[in-house]
Amino acid sequence: MSNQDDKDKATKQDRLIEHSYDGIQEYDNPMPRWWLLTFAATIIFSVIYLFNVGPVGNGKGRIADYEDDMKAFATAHPAPSGDVSADKLLAMVKDKEELHEGEEVYNKYCTSCHRMDGGGLIGPNLTDNAWIHGGQITDIYKTVMNGVLEKGMPAWGTMLKPEEVEQVVAYVASLQGSNPANPKAPQGALVTP
Ligand code: HEC
Structure with a gap:
């Protein structure tokens, strides 16, 4: 790499922002691509998860899931009836x-x-x-x-x-x-x- 290239990259990439907090200054570089993609993926996943569609849940939604679980529990543990002769x-x-x-x-x-x-x-x-x-x-x-x-x-x-x-x-x-x-x-x- 030539000196000129280095300089160009330095001006675009690692340009210090004006402000300084407690003597600390920062660059305004973009987040790395892998990080942005991961972040976007978590947002997409959260939407799928919220509505519990196919690949994440069983597609019925979390409220129906909860009710199914409660029903299954109630059948497995019948409420005390107290009616025995x-x-x-x-x-x-x-x-x-x-x-x-x-x-x-x-x-x-x-x-x-x-x-x-x-x-x-x-x-x-x-x-x-x-x-x-x-x-x-x-x-x-x-x-x-x-x-x-x-x-x-x-x-x-x-x-x-x-x-x-x-x-x-x-x-x-x-x-x-x-x-x-x-x-x-x-x-x-x-x-x-
Ligand atoms: C973790 C402790 C514990 C276990 C285990 C336990 N009990 Fe009890 N049981 C008590 C206590 C304490 C009382 C008293 C309740 C009160 O003071 O009202 C009691 C009360 C009773 C009474 C009523 C007594 C009365 O004077 O009316 C019966 C009947 C009874 N137990 C049967 C059982 C049977 C059958 C089991 C097993 C399936 C069992 N207990 C397991 C703690 C226990």
Whole structure:
């Protein structure tokens, strides 16, 4: 390159702008092409993304996507219905196999708060006849289904399968009067079954 070329390029390219901030001056060179292209691409992508068209989403738009997800979730986790017949639950209490299934659910999810033998720990004693939320088997079912969130009892209706809830409720009912050692003191009202 000749000296002249260098000079031409220098006048076009690296021309200092007049102003100076804190003694710092800058050139007014254009952004590099690759940078501009990337920038333009992000703007184009954002428009495609916003309307969720073919290549980015499924083309239905994000609101429909959200509603689909919520619907799928609702089907997978049916809302607690609370409509189970006491007769069905009471029959399950007499069914060894159902109780066995219930015991497995209990051992997996409930012992950390209600103790292995139901004697109570963080949660109340489930073997005595004092109940905070009612001791009829349908009351127990509702408590297990809906939980008592503000007190730390989870809503199992959204986590367990419907038959698992029924089985564990039957199992809890079967613990009545089992008198485990060192139980938690009775809480709630006495219920005669
Ligand atoms: C994270 C702790 C925790 C777990 C796990 C838990 N519970 Fe509870 N449970 C509690 C607490 C705390 C209460 C008391 C709620 C209150 O004071 O109102 C309770 C209350 C109950 C009651 C009502 C007792 C009454 O006196 O009315 C039943 C029935 C019950 N739990 C069953 C279960 C079953 C069945 C499971 C397992 C599927 C389970 N719990 C798992 C903490 C727990």
